[in-house]
Amino acid sequence: MSWLRRLDPLLLFLVIGFGVYLLLNGTGNKSGNERVIEVNRAALEKILATRSGQLRGQGLANLSADERQALIDQYVRDEALFREARALGLDEGDSAIRRRLIQSLQFSLQLPPGGTAQLPSDEQLRAYLADHQQRYLRSVTLTLSQIYFDSQRRGRDGAWQAAQQLLATMNRDEQTDWLALGDRYPYQRSQYQVTETTLAAEWGEAAASQLFGETAPEGRWFGPVLSEQGVHLVRIESRQPAELPAFATLKPLLQAQWLAEAREQALQAAEAAIVARYQVRLAAGIGS
Structure with a gap:
C-alpha cells in the first residue's frame, strides 16, 4: 500500500469521494422511480401540519412564493436523504426506527378504509351501555x-x-x-x-x-x-344510591370508548392476519 502514500492528497480525496458516490448510486438505484421525487400538495401539507412557528397550520395557498419554494426544497432534501439512508441499510438494526415504523403501521391498521371511523348508532351505544353498566354507575x-x-x-x-x-x-x-x-x-x-x-x-x-x-x-x-x-x-x-346517568349525558363518553375498543379490535385482527403470513422458526434452546 506504499503507492497510496505517494498519491497527491487532493487526488486521493477525489478518488474516495467518487467511490462513495458510486456506492450510493449503486445501492439506491433499485428502480427508475427511486431517482424520481414526486412533490405534491399532500406531501407539502403534511410538512406544514408538523411544523412549529409561524407556518404551523397554514395552507399552501397562504404561503408566499419564497415560503413555498423553501418548503419544496426542504421536502426534496429530506426525501433524498431518507432514500439514501434506507438504501445504505441505516434503518436496519436501529431499535428507535424499528419501533417508530411499527407504531406507524399499527396506527394505519386501526383506521378503516377511507381513514375515518363510522360513529356507532344510538342502538349500538345502548347495547354497549347495557354490557358495561357497572363502569358508568x-x-x-x-x-x-x-x-x-x-x-x-x-x-x-x-x-x-x-x-x-x-x-x-x-x-x-x-x-x-x-x-x-x-x-x-x-x-x-x-x-x-x-x-x-x-x-x-x-x-x-x-x-x-x-x-x-x-x-x-x-x-x-x-x-x-x-x-x-x-x-x-x-x-x-x-x-x-348508585345510579346510572341519563343516556344523553353518557353518549359522548360512550362514543369515545366504543370507538377506542373498535380500533383496538381492528388492530388485533389486522396484526393477527399479518403474523399468520409468516412461518416462525425458533432457534435451538429458545422455546420453553
Whole structure:
C-alpha cells in the first residue's frame, strides 16, 4: 500500500469521494422511480401540519412564493436523504426506527378504509351501555354530620369514652347544638354527597367501609367510629344510591370508548392476519 502514500492528497480525496458516490448510486438505484421525487400538495401539507412557528397550520395557498419554494426544497432534501439512508441499510438494526415504523403501521391498521371511523348508532351505544353498566354507575354518596373527639389530646380510650357518654344523650335531645360539641376538627364537620373513596382518603378505609355499610343507620347519631383522624359520632343525613346517568349525558363518553375498543379490535385482527403470513422458526434452546 506504499503507492497510496505517494498519491497527491487532493487526488486521493477525489478518488474516495467518487467511490462513495458510486456506492450510493449503486445501492439506491433499485428502480427508475427511486431517482424520481414526486412533490405534491399532500406531501407539502403534511410538512406544514408538523411544523412549529409561524407556518404551523397554514395552507399552501397562504404561503408566499419564497415560503413555498423553501418548503419544496426542504421536502426534496429530506426525501433524498431518507432514500439514501434506507438504501445504505441505516434503518436496519436501529431499535428507535424499528419501533417508530411499527407504531406507524399499527396506527394505519386501526383506521378503516377511507381513514375515518363510522360513529356507532344510538342502538349500538345502548347495547354497549347495557354490557358495561357497572363502569358508568355513579357511586353511592352520603351526606353526613360528625362530632369529633381528638385521640391525640384525650388519648384513644379517653376519646372513645367521651364519645360513648355523649351518644347516650344526643338522640334524646334533638335541640342540642352539635356543632358546639366535641373537639375542633381540622376539616369539614359536615360532608355533602361524599363517596366512599373520598371519605377513605380522609378517614381511612375501615371507617369509610363502616359508614357505607348496609347496617349504618340514617337520620340518627351512632358510633363511636374510629378513624385515622380520631373518634367520631356520626349522623347520616341522607344516602344517595348508585345510579346510572341519563343516556344523553353518557353518549359522548360512550362514543369515545366504543370507538377506542373498535380500533383496538381492528388492530388485533389486522396484526393477527399479518403474523399468520409468516412461518416462525425458533432457534435451538429458545422455546420453553
